[in-house]
Amino acid sequence: MHTIDLKNKGFRTDLVVDEINRQKQDKVVSKIIRKEKNITLEEVKINKDVASSWKKKEGIYETITFEDITDKNNFKEVEKIGIEALKRVLQEINFQSGMKILVIGLGNASSTPDALGPKTLDHVLVTRHLFFLGEVEEGYQNVASFKPSVTGVTGIETKDLIEAIKDKIKPDLLIVIDALASSSINRLNKTIQITTAGISPGSGIGNNRLEISKDTLNIPVIAIGVPTVVDGATIVQNTLELLLKKISYQLSNQDNEKLKLVPIQNQDYKDQKDILTKDQKEDILGMVGLLNEEELKSLLLEVLLPVNYNMMVTPKEIDYLIDKLSILLGNIINKSLHTNFNPTN
């Protein structure tokens, strides 16, 4: 008998079941385009019907997941697959040679984990001014770039800045790069998402007024995002899930003599299927063990938010990671756009 009922202690538990996974099965087209060693490219198309119920915007989403881009060979592989992904998205919006492109690096250049957008622009080849001079060789596109910084620095809404410049120079396509918040620790700095669905800078708030998208700007927008920060609640949630996975792993393998010889540091239960019964989960984690994903997230936020403990954090190696990621995204953009791009020096 429980002496305390979490559900009646003021914690929100009436959350809908995970609509996303349910809907995925019937209406969303998701396919693995490529899977090589530790690198995967997955494509999802969300059409109008699904978009509203799924709370995701209509469009094509290419998601590249990878392990470690500080390794040289891995870096090259991810770059190759990233180019493939961006080209798929360019095709989706009917990109034609000769279109004028404005590449925008969102975020605050002075805040390392938020600097991915501006830092990527430092590696993007800009040619628009050379076209005016007639100095551009065959095989190069017309590219301009813009760093809108953030409202806290400029006093101006990012979307207003972008709209103003779009109206002035009239590009045919926007490519927008931003650092995102991650929904899980294993995606942090290990995922690139390229989509036609647009982006809302500085938020998952979904405030349409500030959204950078075809809907709000009337030209195609390709958004390229990498999750570089994660909140405390997500770290806790991921860890508790991992605890259950580890126990599942050990139960599954308790009669496996061979596995007993695997050193603990080599045991990989990240993708272990949950085999625990409801009772087992309750034994291990009490009422917390009985909450579904959304309920648990909600509970954690209610614990952390009132005392300001739900920090957004980033790995301590973030300076190095942003350096590598910005070079990677710069290469992906340059090599996807310019057929003759020759990236020496």
Next chain:
Amino acid sequence: MHTIDLKNKGFRTDLVVDEINRQKQDKVVSKIIRKEKNITLEEVKINKDVASSWKKKEGIYETITFEDITDKNNFKEVEKIGIEALKRVLQEINFQSGMKILVIGLGNASSTPDALGPKTLDHVLVTRHLFFLGEVEEGYQNVASFKPSVTGVTGIETKDLIEAIKDKIKPDLLIVIDALASSSINRLNKTIQITTAGISPGSGIGNNRLEISKDTLNIPVIAIGVPTVVDGATIVQNTLELLLKKISYQLSNQDNEKLKLVPIQNQDYKDQKDILTKDQKEDILGMVGLLNEEELKSLLLEVLLPVNYNMMVTPKEIDYLIDKLSILLGNIINKSLHTNFNPTN
């Protein structure tokens, strides 16, 4: 009846009870020196007898805790109390005017959360070369500075570099500044520790060979540290503790009509006493709820480490925080050492 016994599932549970808190009561001299608004200065003296059993080194420890130094007035208050703390430590080592001081900024200047040491040096007044020229006014001490960077960058052990320079210029006192790992999220970037007990760069490993201390260098060492990173296990542990505190808080106040009117965002249960029974904890968090602090930490590490998920993280505002903290520490050092220091411009 439990269907799973955590203690027999390969998790280490044989940890000693928390010696630190127990010993604190009988042998360690701890006193609150100052407590103003949100700022506290606490002094602990650990003598030889206690040091070995407590796994802490002998010495005096001044700990300043504070809330927010991005607020101007708060910054000044923390600076004032920081100067008081450093002066207490200087007195402890019998600092005399005329002693030669070498200030060392440990850490990697290219990695934001690790850059506190080198960045602080940018704000420390250096005078040693002016003494050779006879250009120093009354009221200023002889100060040199050194940034040893990190072994991964130089190929040289930090302690070897410091020892080499110490032997060459023969200072009477080392002041060493470093960024630390935090043992709790509420200390992150909100605590300054000043101690005579030395420091082991890049670790809590306790590898004596690399320790920067009076024991290893034969001159007094004052270490100034600020925790700027925290690991995932600590975030999870702190959050689960906070869950129990929040429930304790709600149980304690369930008959308090006035409190029912306090908006949730104003409820402060950070320092709530735990009033839950063993059964209540088990109801809420299962077997995990029954683990003591060290057992829980150990369990979390065993879940996170084998899959490399125990990231060291830092708040996303770290660039701004390191800027402020390095100015703060620079001011504390300058104003504690030089009686005539006039920090304009």
Next chain:
Amino acid sequence: MHTIDLKNKGFRTDLVVDEINRQKQDKVVSKIIRKEKNITLEEVKINKDVASSWKKKEGIYETITFEDITDKNNFKEVEKIGIEALKRVLQEINFQSGMKILVIGLGNASSTPDALGPKTLDHVLVTRHLFFLGEVEEGYQNVASFKPSVTGVTGIETKDLIEAIKDKIKPDLLIVIDALASSSINRLNKTIQITTAGISPGSGIGNNRLEISKDTLNIPVIAIGVPTVVDGATIVQNTLELLLKKISYQLSNQDNEKLKLVPIQNQDYKDQKDILTKDQKEDILGMVGLLNEEELKSLLLEVLLPVNYNMMVTPKEIDYLIDKLSILLGNIINKSLHTNFNPTN
């Protein structure tokens, strides 16, 4: 008898006499507003009649000249007089509390001598977004900021970017900060010019199409400039003039017994009047000695330009100077605009 005639060797010598100094006497209002120790504030008003013949744009020009702002006290004095100058210009354009201001930092943040504009913005208080939130105290103006970077980086004309944003957020006043080329080595990093006459980024070319001014943007523009670079021809010209001044100084003082005791390093002939005859100048510097200012400049450019030797250069301490100057300009702007500005921390 001369065997070579410079004037017929392809060097342009048909330059008009120095119109500026001549016209100054009759039609241009120039007055010294303040002169303290090494700091001078001079005001020049150029009206329509004069503007065209003088090749300077109509408007008020406040020029602060100073010696060394790395000295703390000097820094404060220059700041004080800079505020006075900016306030005079604000009055000239009938600045009223409540006007919306857009401050623009021209130049390339990645090129130290060109980074004055963007770096100054890092010290300018931005409030526009706070006005939307209703969070601004009495005594503060509505200020937004924008760094257009340079065309070589963005592919977009600076003036187009500024015009786009002006049209979008509709400020009542632009304040534009830029690094300038110096017309003499003794003004380099030692002069601030504040004017209503606008500015042409990246040039003295006078290409009106790219000019940032009231004429081109239809709202008042205050331009704040500091010369941070100088070309080789100017260095040579200044040095040859200085040679003649030094000889004038020595001739003037050859019977002055007291002066003979002045150590050479204390002799100050920077402002020495030229007392040399035409023959004496020819003796010293040959035909070159007979050229007037514009002719000499023209000759030097014809020597240096064809072989790409007329480098734009900057003092080697430029990083430190730009740091100080950007803080100085930030303070001058903040304290001139906001009556309650309290620049702590």
Next chain:
Amino acid sequence: MHTIDLKNKGFRTDLVVDEINRQKQDKVVSKIIRKEKNITLEEVKINKDVASSWKKKEGIYETITFEDITDKNNFKEVEKIGIEALKRVLQEINFQSGMKILVIGLGNASSTPDALGPKTLDHVLVTRHLFFLGEVEEGYQNVASFKPSVTGVTGIETKDLIEAIKDKIKPDLLIVIDALASSSINRLNKTIQITTAGISPGSGIGNNRLEISKDTLNIPVIAIGVPTVVDGATIVQNTLELLLKKISYQLSNQDNEKLKLVPIQNQDYKDQKDILTKDQKEDILGMVGLLNEEELKSLLLEVLLPVNYNMMVTPKEIDYLIDKLSILLGNIINKSLHTNFNPTN
């Protein structure tokens, strides 16, 4: 008749004729090792006999001169010849695989034109710590690195810091990188000198006490220097020489009908032989035209120094140049030392 005699107006004119060029002819071995397009590698050996009279230290000097390393292909060519030069010097000091190397980046990382040393180290592969771990593949040398900063920042003599670390880690070879002052504007950022003769940081003063060399440190020292700053007197001197060259060029070609068609911007008189008579020089530049190189330099310094106008300057593109040069030197060092170095990413 001259009314003024420069030589009797207090200017030093009794300087010895240019010993360097004279001696070069008889005792110094100078040879062009390689000359490709705009890139030259010249080798000079100065032996004991010559060293004292030449005021240059004994040793081998490899000098690479080039035009523009912002061009990709040129960059690669200079790198290739730089590797050849460094390997010649390594051979001269009998470098053997297995020797321990300490690479030192002299200069102030916060001052762009002085940051070449520290910035180069950011591109030098450091392996010493990996040797301790046994993690180094075949074909890699044992390399440590150190940035001593400058005395004005640390309060410690650079040579003392280097000596202290040398004594501690006992390398077999020092490689020291520094930014130099240039003796002519056409060498500025366009010359790399590699020598066994050592270096005196922060000066051409020749203060032996602070010299970094085999004489002072008792192990082989290879110094790699690039001139990144030049003083005003040198700019003036070079320009006046260029004026005489241009006139020589025009006189030589005045009957050359073909040359008359060469546009002025394509005329290259940088290497024009001086064909002017003494009288012609006097006509053009008066007494100044009659001074030899050292006399002219001396005169200019006497004009500029007392009024602090002999600024050390650097081209305004210095940030970009230092970035490129530091990558170049890093590549040269890595590829010369490690036979298996594979510089991807």
